[in-house]
Amino acid sequence: MAALQIRPATLADVPGITAVHCSTVTVWRDPATRMAVPYAQLDLFGRWRNGGAWMSVEMAAVHVASLLQAGQSVMVATWAGEVIGEAEVYFTHEPGLYAVLHLSILYVHATWQGRGVGQALLEAGVNLARERGLSALTTQPDDAARGFYARHGFELWRMQHELQLETTTSQxxxxxxPVTSSEHTPGPEMALRIGRYQCGPQGWEVLWPSLELPGWSDLRRSVWQGNLESGPAVLGLCQQLTDPTQADAYVWVTPEASLAPALRALQALAGAQGYHAVDVLLAKEDIPEARQHFQLGFQTQIELWQRRL
Ligand SMILES: CC(C)(COP(=O)(O)OP(=O)(O)OC[C@H]1O[C@@H](n2cnc3c(N)ncnc32)[C@H](O)[C@@H]1OP(=O)(O)O)[C@@H](O)C(=O)NCCC(=O)NCCS
Structure with missing residues (x-):
């Protein structure tokens, strides 16, 4: 008799993973015109713009392979051998409260939603976190999935504000x-404190993309490391897709470090690269100190949620 099974994914599951993600898209859009178009008319970049690497088998294979190679975990839910759901979790290897299992992807095939598959994948993630002795599971929930996460013991962990910092060429x-290899990862004493859209390893992935996708992988990226007044730091800039005159910032420092020296460094590094502004995503509690030193324009906010284990 068929039964729901949760197991680690292999590359053979990639077509099923792509089918799961594509099933949740109701309208495919041309990225330039925003007009509705058939999936077959979209090139790889167009498919990626409709939901990321999972939207085409070629890209999803690269993505899944790089996660597995990095020692992260990809799980699939199957029924009678068919992939009907997928979860991706990251072991963050960051210090203190940042040492969590981050659930970055949880998708159930549209025709299988509401039958306990999402819950089963989530519980598999909880078990993985417990096995590794981690004290929390984190996620950045989509609006539509908040009820699901609240129902499963998640609550707000950090409110993150994306603010805009004008650059300078006078300092x-x-x-x-400069860091020239993705292998020189930030040390275990440092956490991703600026640019934490998801978790530390995902910030690093943005700076060192595994997917060679023209339009994305050729955006300008730079990474530096060294000591600031606040202690050891790793700083990264990634040119924005929608406005190439701006960059997104990623900063790893110790959990206690003041962020002012890193913000000052970003202002000068980004200015020297010709950007007029840099977007910095900060935890709400870090904003008052940052505002004492810098003028920061509000852009948007995102929430990170956690379930304590
Ligand atoms: C969100 C998602 C993963 C949930 O998976 P699912 O298999 O449909 O959910 P389950 O059937 O396991 O639901 C388990 C419980 O959560 C509840 N639940 C599920 N989705 C919910 C929602 N959006 N809001 C509130 N409760 C929800 C169910 O009612 C069920 O409760 P019960 O045990 O009291 O009956 C799935 O709907 C999905 O893939 N959505 C599209 C992609 C997405 O938004 N992913 C999350 C990205 S952050």
Missing amino acids: PAPALM
Whole structure:
């Protein structure tokens, strides 16, 4: 008799994973015109713009392979051998309260939703976190999924505000070393404190993309490391897709470090690269100190939720 099974994914599951993600898209849109178009008319970049690497088998294979190679976990839910749901979780390897299992993807095939598949994948994530001795599971819930996460013991962990920092060319950039290899990851004493849209390893993935996708992988990216007044730091800038005159910032420092030196460094580094502004995503509690030193224009806010274990 068929039964719901949750197991680690392999590359053979990629067509099923893509089918799960594509089933949740009701209208495919041309990224340039925003007009509705058939899936078959979209090139790889167009499919990616409709929901990421999962939207085409070629891209999803690269994505899943790189996650597995990095020691992260991809799980599938199957019924009678068919993939009907997928979850991706990241072990963050960050210090203190940042040492969590981050659930970055949880998708159930549209025809299988509401039958306990999402819950089963989530519980598999909880078990993985417990096995690793982690004290919390985190996620950044979509609006439509908040009820699901609230129902399963998640609550707001951090309110994150994306603010815009004007750059400068009048201040010298700090003496930091360029990082030239993705293997030089931030040390275990540092956490992603600016640009935490999801979790630390995902911030690193943005700076060192595994997917060679023209339009995305050729955006300008730069990474530096060294010591600021606040201690050791790793700083990254990624040119924005929608406005190439701006960059998104990613900063790893210790959990206690003041963020002012990193913001000052970003202002000068981004100015020297010709950007007029840099977007910095900060935890709400870090904003008062940042506002004492910088003028920061509000852009948007996102929520990170957690379930304590
Ligand atoms: C959100 C999602 C993963 C939930 O999976 P699912 O298989 O449909 O959910 P389940 O059947 O396991 O639901 C388990 C419980 O949560 C409840 N639930 C499910 N979705 C819910 C929602 N959106 N709001 C409130 N409660 C919800 C169910 O009613 C059920 O409660 P019960 O045990 O009291 O009956 C799935 O709907 C999905 O893939 N959605 C589209 C993609 C998405 O939004 N993913 C999350 C990205 S952050």
